[in-house]
Amino acid sequence: MIILGLNCFHGDxxxxxxxxxxxxxxxxxxxxxxxxxxxxxPSNAIRWCLYQAGIDVRDIDYVAIPRKSSAHIFRKxxxxxxxxxxxxxxxxxxxxxxxxxxxxxLCFGLKANEIKADFKFVxxxxxxxxxxxxxxxxxxxxxxxxxGMGDHASMVWGVGEGKKLIVKDHVYFPxxxxxxxxxxxxxxxxxxxxxxxxxxxxxxxxKPKYEDIFQKIAQIGNxxxxxxxxxxxxxxxxxxxxxxxxxxxxxxxxxxxxxxxxFGPPREPGSPVNSHHKDIASSLQKRTxxxxxxxxxxxxxxxxxQNLCYAGGVAFNCVLNGRILGETGFDDxxxxxAAGDAGLAIGASLFVYHHILGNPRKFVMKHSxxxxxxxxxxxxxxxxxxxxxxxxxxGSHLSDHIASKLAEGKIVAWYQxxxxxxxxxxxxxxxxxxxxxxxMKEVLNQKIKNREMFRPFAPSVLKEKAQEWFEGKTDSPFxxxxxxxxxxxxxxxxxxxxxxxxxxxxxxxxxTNPLYWNLIKQFENQTGVPALINTSFNESEPIVDTPKQAxxxxxxxxxxxxxxxxxxxx
Ligand SMILES: [Fe+2]
Numbered sequence: 001m002i003i004l005g006l007n008c009f010h011g012d013x014x015x016x017x018x019x020x021x022x023x024x025x026x027x028x029x030x031x032x033x034x035x036x037x038x039x040x041x042p043s044n045a046i047r048w049c050l051y052q053a054g055i056d057v058r059d060i061d062y063v064a065i066p067r068k069s070s071a072h073i074f075r076k077x078x079x080x081x082x083x084x085x086x087x088x089x090x091x092x093x094x095x096x097x098x099x100x101x102x103x104x105x106l107c108f109g110l111k112a113n114e115i116k117a118d119f120k121f122v123x124x125x126x127x128x129x130x131x132x133x134x135x136x137x138x139x140x141x142x143x144x145x146x147x148g149m150g151d152h153a154s155m156v157w158g159v160g161e162g163k164k165l166i167v168k169d170h171v172y173f174p175x176x177x178x179x180x181x182x183x184x185x186x187x188x189x190x191x192x193x194x195x196x197x198x199x200x201x202x203x204x205x206x207k208p209k210y211e212d213i214f215q216k217i218a219q220i221g222n223x224x225x226x227x228x229x230x231x232x233x234x235x236x237x238x239x240x241x242x243x244x245x246x247x248x249x250x251x252x253x254x255x256x257x258x259x260x261x262x263f264g265p266p267r268e269p270g271s272p273v274n275s276h277h278k279d280i281a282s283s284l285q286k287r288t289x290x291x292x293x294x295x296x297x298x299x300x301x302x303x304x305x306q307n308l309c310y311a312g313g314v315a316f317n318c319v320l321n322g323r324i325l326g327e328t329g330f331d332d333x334x335x336x337x338a339a340g341d342a343g344l345a346i347g348a349s350l351f352v353y354h355h356i357l358g359n360p361r362k363f364v365m366k367h368s369x370x371x372x373x374x375x376x377x378x379x380x381x382x383x384x385x386x387x388x389x390x391x392x393x394x395g396s397h398l399s400d401h402i403a404s405k406l407a408e409g410k411i412v413a414w415y416q417x418x419x420x421x422x423x424x425x426x427x428x429x430x431x432x433x434x435x436x437x438x439x440m441k442e443v444l445n446q447k448i449k450n451r452e453m454f455r456p457f458a459p460s461v462l463k464e465k466a467q468e469w470f471e472g473k474t475d476s477p478f479x480x481x482x483x484x485x486x487x488x489x490x491x492x493x494x495x496x497x498x499x500x501x502x503x504x505x506x507x508x509x510x511x512t513n514p515l516y517w518n519l520i521k522q523f524e525n526q527t528g529v530p531a532l533i534n535t536s537f538n539e540s541e542p543i544v545d546t547p548k549q550a551x552x553x554x555x556x557x558x559x560x561x562x563x564x565x566x567x568x569x570x
Contacts, residue, residue, distance in 0.1 A: 001359075002055055004117070005064045005349030006046065008100070011037045011193055011249040012342040015045035016370075017053045018349050022363050023135075025052040026370040026421045028342045030542040037193045039244030043107045048372055057108045060117040064352045065100065066127030066344035072152040075172055079152070079236075120356065122348040124150025125312070126165065131347030132309035133160035134354055135365035136334040142305040144296065147312035147340070148178030157224060157299050160309060163354040163361060168302070171225050174236030177288060178313050180218055183233055183254040184284045188277050189267035193249040200319055201455040203285035204500040206278030213262060214287035224298045226291050232259045273454065289320045296328040307332040311347070315339040315480070316423075318504045322482035325473060337368040337422030337478040367512040368426050368478055371419025374547050376565040382547040383567060386555075390567045396518070402563055403522035405570075406434050406532060410560035411447055413537055415550045416515055420543070424479040425536035426506055427460060427516030429543045429550075431559065433495070433533040435459050440495040440533060447558040448539055456504070457533050459496035462520050463507040465530035469493065470505060479506040479534075496533045506534060 005016040016026035025048070030036055032044030050057055069076075100119060101112040122130070128145035143165060144157045154176035158167040185199045219227050230236050234256045241252025260266060267277055292314065300308075308330040315321070315335050324333050336343060353359050383390050393401055406412055412432045420426045431448060433440050441457055458479060466474035470483040482502045490497050497503050510517040524530040536543045537550065539557055544550045547564055554562040554569070562569040 001062075001353070002053075002060045003062045003064055003349040003353055004046065004049070004060050005066075005345035005347070006042060007066055007341055007344040008041045008103075009039060010067070010244050010341055010344075011039050012338075012340055013038050013040055013042040013045070014338070014342040014345040015042045015049045016345040016349055017049040017055065018353065019053065019055075021350070021353050021359055021361075023346065023365070023370060025049040026338075026346055027372065027419070028338070031371065031419060031545040033246065034542055035247045036542050037249050038246060039249045040246035041103050043103075046104070046107055052372075057104065057110065058114055058116060060115070062352050063100070063104065063117045063119045064345075064348035065119060065121050066124055066150075066348040068121040068123045068151055071123040072170075072172070076152050079173065120348070120352045122351045124344065125153050125156035125170075126167065126351055127344040127347035128311040129156065129158060129160070129165055129309070129347065130351035130355070131338070131343040132311040132334060132336055133165060134350035134361065135336045135346065135363065136307075136309050137364045138307045138309060138332070138334065139361070140305060141307035141309045141334075142299050142303040142330070143309045144299055145310075145312040146177055146292065146314035148182060149173050149176055150341075154178060155295070155312075159303050159305060163358055165351065165355050169224055174230060174233070175226060175228050177218070177226065177291065179233070179235055179254055180228060181284065181288060181314070182251065183235075183259070184280065186253060187255050187259060187263065187266045188281060189269040189271065191269055193251060196313070197316060198452060198455060199281045200285060200317055201452075201498075202273065202278055203281040203319070204456075204498050204502075205454055206275065206280070206282030208283040208286040209279040210263070210283035211286055214283050218287055218291060220291055220294055224295055224302065226295065232256055232262070273452070278454075285319065288314075288317065289323060292320055293323060293327050296324060296330070300329045306330065307334065309334050311335065311339050311343060313340045318480050318482045319502070321480055322472075322502065333481070335478065335480045336365055337420065337424060337426070337480070339422070339480065342422065368420045368422055368424070369418040369428055369513070370421040372545055373418040376567070379547045379564045379567055382551055383564075383569070386551055388551070388569050390569045392566050393568055394566045396522075398563070398566065398568070399515075399518040399522040401568065402519055402561065403526050405561050406432060406523055407526050409434055409437060411444065412561040412563060413550065413554050413559050414516075414519070415537060415544070415547070415562070415564040419545060422478065424506070425534065425543055426477075426479060427508060427513050427534065429537040430460075430534045431537050435493045435495045435531050435533050436527065436529055438494045444533070444535065449535065450540070456498040457496050457535050458504040458506065459493065459531040460506040460508050460516070460520060460534040462517065462524065462530040463509045465524070466505065466507045469531070470503070474505065474507060476505050476507050477509060477512070479504055481505075493529055493531055496531070
């Protein structure tokens with residue numbers, strides 16, 4: 001049975017293909033069309049996934065779409081009647097849904113009637129929840145999804161039991177922790193779609209001075225729910241101006257004049273960040289943590305479950321995630337790498353396969369390497385075309401050589417194997433550097449990233465060594481959880497430790513990425529430190545996909561070494 005999952009006409013458009021419940025390939029459209037968080041129809045991602053799986057589009061049994069217009073239809077209609085005319089882009093996006101079959105056929109130069117697949121529509125949050133539960137190794141878990149909004153809800157929780165996912169309750173629009181975070185991120189002058197993670201980074205530099213105000217802005221309810229004081233927002237009264245066309249998505253202003261009266265004029269994009277901005281970010285982060293942790297405690301109590309499977313855009317808040325196990329009573333926390341809307345493609349597929357069709361569970365997502373891969377021959381062709389000098393190294397010679405370059409303080413672009421699924425580079429499309437050098441953050445920013453100084457860089461750590469260096473359970477294969485570094489260790493690894501003593505670590509498992517594990521192991525042999533700084537291989541663009549893009553980014557920036565497959569360019 002072949003299922004194609006699509007997140008389309010929404011941010012982070014993506015595709016994933018499953019054969020008999022096993023994931024074969026998954027990719028985000030932004031890697032192909034080079035627009036960050038690209039919306040629209042993921043034609044390139046679909047073509048690549050089917051090519052990778054060796055499947056003809058006419059042989060697909062089901063196409064799973066993470067959106068259900070009939071879900072919560074009365075609430076949707078009531079709000080639609082209250083709001084002014086919705087943006088034309090939004091209408092366009094809805095219209096596009098009627099021609100999905102044509103769009104899919106068009107990707108392959110076919111007619112709609114040649115596609116025999118049955119189209120199944122899965123409610124947005126059910127797809128988020130399914131993306132986590134059905135890729136985890138848990139047969140029983142509490143399952144929670146929190147984001148901006150999808151199918152009129154902003155939070156849904158339930159229980160996963162084997163093949164079934166049972167929804168217990170919703171929090172509906174306009175109350176949304178995701179929109180709260182987006183609105184304040186906009187107020188802080190960070191206007192690009194998906195900029196919320198910058199606010200999280202900034203929060204560590206401030207004090208939660210405005211916690212009392214945020215307590216008014218976002219209140220916990222009596223049940224597993226919360227409310228926003230809507231006078232601080234306009235998304236409920238003026239509608240949300242959202243564009244999910246092919247390019248980067250756009251979201252119009254969501255905060256009201258009352259927020260401006262409360263905190264003063266919003267920060268102009270590009271203007272200096274001052275302590276007032278840091279304190280607002282800190283207060284927002286603190287309030288978000290307080291609310292989500294309390295809701296998760298209540299979910300734990302109500303569900304009686306030991307394991308938590310978590311998804312939705314808010315599940316990218318790795319600082320909050322770092323507190324979940326210690327403060328909610330859950331024994332295990334699982335978040336798959338594409339916790340945001342890209343992950344809906346896999347969630348919708350698995351919901352159809354298990355919950356709707358009743359097929360047994362067998363797939364567990366042990367790694368994030370589900371994207372495109374290029375052979376050594378293809379890489380060499382690019383290098384020859386570019387006329388660059390290179391050397392060839394393999395096995396322990398490669399890891400030994402590159403580890404010594406890193407130990408010398410060189411910055412290495414490391415391009416290997418299959419691309420990562422989700423927004424984090426996890427050792428296959430990564431820029432690597434020495435974590436021992438306190439100034440490495442500045443060096444990286446000068447040479448490549450040119451990004452805000454308040455944003456931390458994160459470390460990849462050998463899985464078996466993580467507990468020696470960090471506090472807590474330290475299992476974080478997908479770099480989505482923050483842990484505190486052990487105080488006595490910070491001086492040996494200062495660069496990727498954030499100002500508050502924490503780090504968003506990736507624990508690297510020898511069995512899932514032996515090449516990357518070996519490189520870090522060699523670095524440990526040479527320096528005594530079992531970690532490297534790992535940041536995504538890009539420069540203000542989606543993570544590089546092809547060898548050509550890797551070369552372009554390498555030559556445009558001031559990195560020292562590029563490793564692609566067995567080829568080393570210095
Ligand atoms: Fe979502």
